[in-house]
Amino acid sequence: QxxxxxxxxPxxxxxxxKKRIxxxxxxxxxxxxxxxxxTEIKIGDKKLLILSEKDILAVVQK
Structure with missing residues (x-):
């Protein structure tokens, strides 16, 4: 996906x-x-996904 x-x-x-990473x-x-x-959520008519950073496999464009 x-x-x-x-x-x-944050x-x-x-x-x-003691310290945020x-x-x-x-x-x-x-x-x-x-x-x-x-976790999928719906706000208005938009479907959004809340992810933990550990669930991200790759950044393809910054």
Whole structure:
């Protein structure tokens, strides 16, 4: 599956829970992800997918 990053969160916490680790993807990146990954939501008439960064297989365009 392929998609475009519309929004990102603040990143994940390190193992100690003291520092945030920034995400490697950015808004507008085109990515490839596994077919059954993420959680599908509907906002208005748009279907969106919420993914964890670990579910992204590749960034194909930055």
């Amino acid at each position: 392929e998609g475009k990053i519309l929004a990102i969160g 990143g994940r916490w390190d193992e100690d829970g 920034p995400l490697e993807v950015a808004v507008d990146d085109k990515v490839i992800f596994a077919k059954y990954s993420g």
